[in-house]
Amino acid sequence: MDVSEFREFGKAVVDHIADYWESLPNRHALPVVKPGDIAKSLPSKAPVKGEHWEEILKDIDSIIQPGLTHWQSPNFHGYFPSGHSFPSIVGELLTAGFGCMAFNWMGSPAGTELEITMMNWLGQALGLPQYFLNCDEGPGGGVIHGSASEAVLVALLAARDKTLNSFINKQNGVRRSNLRENLVAYTSDQANSCIEKAAKIASVTIKQLKTHNCQLRGSTLRDEIFKDKANGFVPCIVIATMGTTGTCACDCLDEIGQICKEENIWFHIDAAYAGSAMICPEYRPFMGGVELSDSINVSPHKWMLVNYDCTATWFRDHRYVIDSIGVKRVYLDDQSSEYGIDYHNWQTPLGRRIRSIKLWFVLRSYGIEGIQRYIRNHVALAKYFEQLVNTDSRFEVCSSCMGLVSFRLKRRNSLTELLLKTIIDDGKYYYTPYKIGNKFVIRFAVCTRITKSEDIKNAWNAIVDYTNTMQWDLNG
């Protein structure tokens, strides 16, 4: 493909994306396909001769689009938002167009320096402590990771090695391998699955502590640390959540942070979804205690209009990250050390795209006020849904925070399970399940940029209709 063909192909694809967006309000959230349908429509081998782009694009229409789950449809309310906006798509396109590998400064000076600046812009916009910013004089700093999973893993590795090194320095003769076995990390029983996965990768025992109303309290953490220390365990990190996946609950960050400070334990906050709301000053009280944290991750690719992948992670002292996972090679030495940041040593892969372009485009196109409007609108839409649920005495709201509401039919779990199955089988709407204690609930997340109050009302009316037509034993 030459440049002139690329122009045609690229323009056709932009039109295609625009058409797709115009069609989204009328699309069902789920595709009408059975497992294996898409794979069956594809040839079993790659073509020997190259094909024209028009042929390829036709198959997007006939094979791929019919098999998409429409995360950007206003009828999609599953999981959390998959961040998306036109400036961000264009930023992605440019990143791919430039095709740079910005793993060190020389790999693309603009990549490193734009990222440093964006992490300062974003950190300031979210009201984070100054010590996290690259522009502060201290050893703090921010980086863009691919995902919250990567951010948590990097924080866990840094905390693990910081703890090991400080113990070995204090206790002469103690064997690193023996000490490693005794390390323990803490999180809550509501924490995202990625935290358990990070602990598995890092070979650190993780304790998922019991919550009250889905929140981890300081007293629970304190008791556990006390018991563990008495049994010879060595606490290395507490990973609290601000905005859990299940119900958007916020752990008691100030209580947890205080304990971490007293016990000299690394304190990380996973604010993958709800962290974006800190751009609105009225939500900052949820973040009380952040000034005690050692690291934090917020994912603009969830709730700040930036396409996946873009997780912003800040460290109080990035040198612990470098000590833990940093590597040196002659071929990576680019004489940029005086600039201070070689981002490949802040992440798990070596290669890195310039993700900061899409973040830059979003921050500039929307401005802080535009993003605030977007977040406030989602919260207002969720509140509206909560009010609608409260109008029907057959239902109860089980949790409501930010853009996420969970609800259920009163009485047996099996009724709510049947309701969810009926909705999903129909395919127009999509919701995900959760369990709060032993209550089975349906999570209703406001997900897309184009969701309007009529969509919320229609979704609720459909829930009522599904409920009315379900065959069940009302007396059960």
Ligand code: PLP
């Ligand atoms: N943390 C929380 C609170 C989440 O809700 C999620 C995903 O929904 C994650 C972490 C994992 O995010 P990622 O897919 O960016 O790794």
